[in-house]
Amino acid sequence: MTDAVASLAEAAPRGLSRGRWALIFVAFAVLVTLLQYAGLLPAALHRLPENVIPPFAIWLDAIFNFVKDDLGLLTLTRTLTEGLQWVLDVTANLLFGKRRWPNIGPIPWTAIAAVTGVIGYSLGGWRMALLGAGTFTWTALIGQWDIAMQTMSVLVVAAPLAFMIGLSLGIAAWKYAWVNTAIKPILSVLQTLPFFTYLLPAVIFFKVGPTAGAVATTIYAIPPMILMTTLGLQKVSPEVVEAGHMSGCTRLQLLRHVYIPSARTEILVGVNQVIMLCLAMVVLTAFIGMPGLGAKLLAMMGSFKLGRSFEIGVTIVLIAVMLDRMSKAWVVKQPEHFPRGTPWWRKHIMSLLAVAAFVFFCIVAQFFELASEIGRRQSLSMGKEIDTLIKDFLAVEWVKATTGFLRAFLNVKVLIPFRNFLLSIPTFALILLIVAFALRLGGHRQATYAAIFFSLVALSGWWDRAVITLYSVISAVTLAMLIGLPIGILAARSEKWSRRVLLACDTAQTFPSFVYLIPAIMLFGITDIAVIFSILIFAMVPLIRYTIEGLRTVPAEMTEAADMSGATRLQKLWKVQLPLALPTMAVGFNQAIMFAFFMVIIAAFIGTQDLGQELQRTLAGTDLGKNFVLGICVALMALTFDLTILKWASDQKKLLGLDR
Amino acid sequence: MIDPTPVISARNVWKLFGPNPKAYLAGLPEGHSYDTIREDGYIAGVKDVSIEVGRGEMLVIMGLSGSGKSTLVRCFSRLHDITGGFIEVEGQDIMSLSEKELIELRRNKMGMVFQSFGLLPHRTVLQNVAFPLEMRGQDRHERRERALEVVKLVGLEGREEYFPRELSGGQQQRVGIARSLAIEPDIWFLDEPFSALDPLIRREMQDEFLRLQEMLGKTIVFITHDFDEALRLADRIAIMKDGAVEQCDTPDRIVLNPATEYVRKFTEDIDKARVVHAGVLARADVSGEGDPVMASASVHDLAKLLIEDRRAEIPVAGNGQILGALNRQEALNILVGSG
Ligand SMILES: Nc1ncnc2c1ncn2[C@@H]1O[C@H](COP(=O)(O)OP(=O)(O)OP(=O)(O)O)[C@@H](O)[C@H]1O
Ligand SMILES: [Mg+2]
Numbered sequence: 001m002t003d004a005v006a007s008l009a010e011a012a013p014r015g016l017s018r019g020r021w022a023l024i025f026v027a028f029a030v031l032v033t034l035l036q037y038a039g040l041l042p043a044a045l046h047r048l049p050e051n052v053i054p055p056f057a058i059w060l061d062a063i064f065n066f067v068k069d070d071l072g073l074l075t076l077t078r079t080l081t082e083g084l085q086w087v088l089d090v091t092a093n094l095l096f097g098k099r100r101w102p103n104i105g106p107i108p109w110t111a112i113a114a115v116t117g118v119i120g121y122s123l124g125g126w127r128m129a130l131l132g133a134g135t136f137t138w139t140a141l142i143g144q145w146d147i148a149m150q151t152m153s154v155l156v157v158a159a160p161l162a163f164m165i166g167l168s169l170g171i172a173a174w175k176y177a178w179v180n181t182a183i184k185p186i187l188s189v190l191q192t193l194p195f196f197t198y199l200l201p202a203v204i205f206f207k208v209g210p211t212a213g214a215v216a217t218t219i220y221a222i223p224p225m226i227l228m229t230t231l232g233l234q235k236v237s238p239e240v241v242e243a244g245h246m247s248g249c250t251r252l253q254l255l256r257h258v259y260i261p262s263a264r265t266e267i268l269v270g271v272n273q274v275i276m277l278c279l280a281m282v283v284l285t286a287f288i289g290m291p292g293l294g295a296k297l298l299a300m301m302g303s304f305k306l307g308r309s310f311e312i313g314v315t316i317v318l319i320a321v322m323l324d325r326m327s328k329a330w331v332v333k334q335p336e337h338f339p340r341g342t343p344w345w346r347k348h349i350m351s352l353l354a355v356a357a358f359v360f361f362c363i364v365a366q367f368f369e370l371a372s373e374i375g376r377r378q379s380l381s382m383g384k385e386i387d388t389l390i391k392d393f394l395a396v397e398w399v400k401a402t403t404g405f406l407r408a409f410l411n412v413k414v415l416i417p418f419r420n421f422l423l424s425i426p427t428f429a430l431i432l433l434i435v436a437f438a439l440r441l442g443g444h445r446q447a448t449y450a451a452i453f454f455s456l457v458a459l460s461g462w463w464d465r466a467v468i469t470l471y472s473v474i475s476a477v478t479l480a481m482l483i484g485l486p487i488g489i490l491a492a493r494s495e496k497w498s499r500r501v502l503l504a505c506d507t508a509q510t511f512p513s514f515v516y517l518i519p520a521i522m523l524f525g526i527t528d529i530a531v532i533f534s535i536l537i538f539a540m541v542p543l544i545r546y547t548i549e550g551l552r553t554v555p556a557e558m559t560e561a562a563d564m565s566g567a568t569r570l571q572k573l574w575k576v577q578l579p580l581a582l583p584t585m586a587v588g589f590n591q592a593i594m595f596a597f598f599m600v601i602i603a604a605f606i607g608t609q610d611l612g613q614e615l616q617r618t619l620a621g622t623d624l625g626k627n628f629v630l631g632i633c634v635a636l637m638a639l640t641f642d643l644t645i646l647k648w649a650s651d652q653k654k655l656l657g658l659d660r
Numbered sequence: 661m662i663d664p665t666p667v668i669s670a671r672n673v674w675k676l677f678g679p680n681p682k683a684y685l686a687g688l689p690e691g692h693s694y695d696t697i698r699e700d701g702y703i704a705g706v707k708d709v710s711i712e713v714g715r716g717e718m719l720v721i722m723g724l725s726g727s728g729k730s731t732l733v734r735c736f737s738r739l740h741d742i743t744g745g746f747i748e749v750e751g752q753d754i755m756s757l758s759e760k761e762l763i764e765l766r767r768n769k770m771g772m773v774f775q776s777f778g779l780l781p782h783r784t785v786l787q788n789v790a791f792p793l794e795m796r797g798q799d800r801h802e803r804r805e806r807a808l809e810v811v812k813l814v815g816l817e818g819r820e821e822y823f824p825r826e827l828s829g830g831q832q833q834r835v836g837i838a839r840s841l842a843i844e845p846d847i848w849f850l851d852e853p854f855s856a857l858d859p860l861i862r863r864e865m866q867d868e869f870l871r872l873q874e875m876l877g878k879t880i881v882f883i884t885h886d887f888d889e890a891l892r893l894a895d896r897i898a899i900m901k902d903g904a905v906e907q908c909d910t911p912d913r914i915v916l917n918p919a920t921e922y923v924r925k926f927t928e929d930i931d932k933a934r935v936v937h938a939g940v941l942a943r944a945d946v947s948g949e950g951d952p953v954m955a956s957a958s959v960h961d962l963a964k965l966l967i968e969d970r971r972a973e974i975p976v977a978g979n980g981q982i983l984g985a986l987n988r989q990e991a992l993n994i995l996v997g998s999g
Contacts, residue, residue: 242739243778247792247839248767251759257791261782337784337821 018439025436029429036426046426053461061625068204077205087157088210095149095156106149108365108372109140114357116322122350124329131325135318143379144293144315151282151292154210158217159278163271165218166225170270171255173226174233187223192594192638194601195220195281196615197631199288200624213285221277225270232266233259265331272327279320280512284602287619293319294514298605306522307386313518317511324510390522407529415532419471427458430467434640442644443651449643453636460629462611469610470637472603473596476535480592484540488547489573498548505545513538513595513602521606531603538599539592546588550581580656586649590642597638666712666748667847667879668736673709673745675728675735675903678702681743694902705731706742707903716877719908720890722926723900729883730775732900733849736881737770738762749847767796771845773853775883777836779824785811786820789838796843803842810838813868815861829856837865850882854889866892887927891935899923912940933960933995938976941986941994948973948985955983959994966991 035041043049068074092098097106113136120132139148173180195216202216236259244258260267286294293316300309338347345352365372393399422430431454439447457466491501520534554577562576604612611630618627674685678701688697697704705728713719721729734740735747738754747754750769757765771792779788786807793803811820814834824832833856840848854862866889873880884890890897891911898908899922907919915932918924939955948971953962955978965974966988973985 237776237778239774239776239778240780242734243772243774243780243836243839245739246737246766246770246772248763248795250763250795253795257795258780261780264782334825335782335823337823337826340818340821 018443022436022440025432025439029425029432029436032429032432033425036424036429041426045428047463048427048458048461050461053459056460056629057623057625059625060628061623064204064624074205078207081206081211084157084206084214085211088153088214091153091156092150092210095153096146106373108361109136109145109374110365110371111358111361113137113140114361115354118350118354118357120322120326123326123333128326128329131322135322138318139315140374141380142311142315143374143376143381144296144312145374147291147293147296147312148315148319150210151294154214154217154282154285154290154292155275155278158214158221158282159275161214162218162221162274162278163225166222166270166274167229167267169222170226170229171233174230180230183226187226189635189639190219190223192597192635192642194598194612194615194631194634195284196287196601196612196619197628197635198281199285200619200622200627203288203619204622204624208289210290212288213282213290216285216288217278217281220281221274224273224277228266228270228273229263232263232270235266236262268327268331272324272331275323275327276320276510279323283316283512283514286514287605287616294512297514297518301517301521301605304521304526305383305387306390306518307383307388308381309518309521310386310390311381311383313515316515320510320512321507324507394523403523407524407527410529410532415471415475415528418475419468422467422471423464427463431455431458438640438644442647446640446644446647450640453640457633457636460633462614462630462633465611465614466633466637469597469600469612469634472531472535472600472610473593476532476600477539477589477592477596479532480536480540480543480596481589483536484543484592485547487540488544489551491544492548492551498552502545502548505541508541509545513599516599517603517606520603526606531600531606534603534606535596535599539596542588542591542595543585544588546591547581547585550584550588551577553584554580580658583649583652583656583658586645586652590645590649593641593645594638597634601634665715667715667717667750668711668713668881669746669748670709670711670736671746673706673732673735673747674704674743675706675731675740676702676743677705685744694904704728704903705740706735708745709903709905710745711898711905711908713879713881715879716873717895718873718880718882718893720882720884720894720897721900722884722887722890722897725885727900728903729900730851731903733772733851733881733883737766737772737849767792767843769846770849771840771843771847772849773833773836773840773851775851775855777824777832779832779835779839781824784821784823785816785827785835785838788824788835789842791839792843806842807838810841811835813841814838814865830858830861833857834861834865844876846878848878848880850880852883852885855885862889869893887930891930899926910940912936916940931960932997933963934958936994938962938974938986938991939978939983941991942976942978942984943986944984946973946985946987947982948975950975952977952982953986954978959991962991963995966995 032041032045036046089098089100090102092105093100093103094105094107113133116136117129117133121129139145169179169183173183198216198220199212202212202219206212206215240262241254241258244254249258282290282292283294283297286292286298289295293312297309297312297316300312361371370378394403425433431451434454435447435450438450457463460466487501491497516534516538517530519537520530524530524533558576558580559572562572567575600610601612601615604610604616607613611634615627615630615634618624618630676685676697678684681702684700684702694704694707697707707728709732711719721732723729731740735742736749736754738747738757742755749765752761752765754762780791783791786804789811790803790807793806798806808820811817814837816831816834816838819827819831824835827835833853837850837853840850854865857865869880870893872878882890882893894911896908897911897914899906899914901922907914907923909917909919912935914923915927915930915935918927936959937955938953938957938959941959942955950971952975953965955976959966969988972988974988974991975985976983
């Protein structure tokens with residue numbers, strides 16, 4: 001407690017001067033903007049003139065070309081590609097019968113569904129078995145088996161690869177301090193880089209199609225595996241390690257028999273994240289022409305076939321939920337002992353069952369065509385019917401009126417004016433505003449970063465598009481707060497609802513981002529509002545989640561103290577619970593912004609004028625330099641917010657004595 | 661019985677915890693106290709300890725929590741690299757051993773039981789016990805046999821296939837003991853090995869220990885908080901405070917002649933009559949008359965005789981010869997608690 005008071009006393013004068021500086025910045029920015037409105041500001045001060053913008057893209061291209069051709073990286077990667085290509089061909093043959101070695105596929109869908117069911121049962125009982133077998137049965141029945149397997153064939157290669165690379169790097173980072181210091185900053189940048197920046201290099205270095213998809217997916221999924229591995233290894237109890245030493249372990253034995261098994265939980269959590277990120281990314285590789293669920297969804301949405309889009313969305317969601325639940329069940333599953341004298345087959349009953357089911361269905365499939373493949377005509381897809389249903393619904397008078405009104409109102413009254421306002425602010429003034437924000441919330445260091453990062457964005461020459469990106473993010477997150485915070489606060493009032501809503505949030509977070517486009521397009525068609533809407537629902541999830549968590553973890557004695565002081569419910573919420581929950585909520589807010597930056601680029605598919613749109617355009621060509629410049633712009637903006645808000649949250653936690 | 665050549669010999673051993681212990685120790689003036697060291701930001705886990713453990717000896721280390729007992733033992737087994745001084749084990753400077761030699765030493769000579777067990781969570785009881793054998797590269801069948809044997813020895817028969825988390829604390833501790841026994845170490849470090857056992861099993865395990873030591877002549881360093889246990893087992897007791905050994909001697913002599921005020925306080929509540937043996941009380945320069953008493957008998961054992969006998973000096977016999985005689989009044993003082 002004395003600590004908190006001391007840091008308060010210390011922070012107070014600094015906070016004041018920081019606040020004053022921030023105010024001065026804001027005042028100056030306002031002044032500059034007013035000058036601009038009055039027409040007194042020279043054009044060169046409003047936007048950076050073209051001729052001072054350094055040709056970053058060209059420079060980057062030169063560097064890439066040097067690395068690619070002169071250093072021979074391309075030959076190296078193309079050689080690597082051969083190996084990867086071979087593995088991918090094998091899985092492609094097994095899963096959907098691509099004509100490649102070993103030419104024995106495709107495996108009948110019934111066999112895959114049955115084996116997944118058995119795995120599900122051994123991990124989490126009947127419900128998990130049902131989820132596993134049910135997901136694949138649905139996929140087959142709805143007639144999406146082939147595209148789903150195209151996606152899976154990349155996933156089953158990328159996820160293990162990401163796991164192994166992540167594990168090795170994680171071990172290296174834990175073992176050697178210098179690896180750790182080298183990796184840390186790269187990881188934090190990688191985690192804010194928009195996925196588009198992964199895609200193009202993958203295409204250029206690894207050929208279009210599944211190989212590039214697999215590479216991009218793998219790289220995308222590596223960072224959390226590294227972090228979890230390091231975390232797990234650091235947490236191994238020193239006495240267990242000492243016991244290993246005293247048992248005469250060599251270094252390798254110690255790692256293999258003591259450290260890694262003891263870090264099992266964290267490593268498996270890493271596996272869960274690897275799988276989920278791989279799934280999210282593999283769907284997105286549709287943008288670089290990887291066939292599969294993502295590509296199909298993209299095509300269906302593009303031609304406004306809402307019914308089929310919806311069905312594919314369901315498939316993706318089911319697969320996501322299944323993979324997530326199963327890998328999480330694996331995390332918590334602890335080994336159980338068998339009584340002594342248990343026969344061999346009993347100990348391995350699950351593996352035996354899986355093999356038996358597999359063989360059985362493979363044989364059945366020889367005799368019954370349907371058990372092997374469900375063709376287009378036999379499938380139960382109701383795409384057309386759902387399509388008309390949705391369109392009919394949207395055409396219903398009051399629905400149409402509502403969406404129409406929302407669209408018109410938001411667009412005309414709120415969004416477009418806001419966008420134009422942001423665009424009207426001189427570059428310099430807007431940077432100053434953001435610096436003031438970073439200074440007030442974070443500190444000098446954060447303010448410096450904000451200044452550098454946003455100046456770089458300005459120098460990139462994509463300022464207007466960056467501002468539009470920022471506008472989408474800010475408006476979507478603001479709307480998400482308006483909706484999400486009340487939901488979170490209401491849900492936090494009861495234990496039961498908290499649990500339900502948290503579960504819903506957890507589940508929603510496992511969905512690949514792509515899926516969020518579906519309801520947006522359904523409701524608002526291909527418009528600006530749909531973009532905002534899809535970002536909004538995507539960003540709302542962490543907001544609700546952290547609001548509930550923040551409010552639920554307010555120490556009981558504090559709310560009791562408020563009760564005893566005779567506070568009303570509202571007073572208690574306003575004066576006690578919210579201030580204490582704020583740091584946690586800020587983390588959710590931060591995540592919402594990160595998610596928004598992520599989604600804004602995916603939503604570019606619907607048609608926007610921001611950086612995402614340009615980024616997507618680069619994918620069609622080989623504009624690596626431009627692609628990187630754009631990607632880094634997005635990353636820099638996201639990082640500014642990330643650094644500032646997280647600093648504020650941790651400062652606030654310290655101040656309130658909530659960190660332990 | 662106890663071979664005079666020391667198996668472990670420590671000279672001026674220091675173990676400091678802190679940012680830069682080696683440099684700090686080098687510049688450390690003589691006679692710095694534990695507290696001044698702490699004010700400088702260092703913790704003296706082990707502070708200038710010199711001690712020897714003879715072959716076949718059972719040395720018990722006692723002291724309050726945080727006094728450095730575990731740290732000292734970790735220095736002996738080189739789980740900690742010491743900051744200063746020398747430790748020789750079997751005549752080898754343990755700090756100069758290469759990694760390979762150290763592994764060899766641990767695989768064949770040393771065993772250790774950990775205060776909080778240090779079991780591998782993902783291995784069954786049997787696999788845990790067989791772990792050191794596995795690391796040694798023993799073949800599967802042999803190590804299974806041996807592991808079953810020691811698991812039985814610690815009374816865990818029937819639980820071989822359990823995982824540590826399925827066992828109670830006391831059972832886990834016994835797995836730790838079994839594991840350290842598996843390789844039949846010559847030197848055995850035991851860090852509060854019985855702390856989680858119930859009194860009955862504890863007693864059994866102590867007996868088992870005494871039997872093993874008698875039979876195999878192991879050298880044992882044993883940490884405990886329990887004085888009764890120390891008295892039952894110890895050849896010598898070392899009492900630690902703030903990283904330093906305050907006194908290291910046989911139990912009788914510690915209670916009879918505490919070296920410092922701290923040791924006196926520490927041993928205050930002990931029933932001396934049970935600790936002090938006729939042997940220590942015997943003075944060689946006096947020779948009493950009549951039937952001798954055995955040197956190994958405690959004053960408590962002799963109570964009846966001391967009260968009823970009228971002799972002033974009673975002869976004491978040990979190893980088949982008369983060692984001297986004890987003063988009856990002195991022994992009586994101990995018996996009634998005013999010694
Ligand atoms: N790895 C370490 N790093 C820093 N300080 C340590 C470390 N290990 C032990 N210490 C410190 O050294 C001192 C002695 O610890 P040690 O574990 O040897 O005590 P102990 O006598 O075994 O106590 P207990 O009876 O509670 O087991 C303690 O003050 C402890 O905080
Ligand atoms: Mg200890």
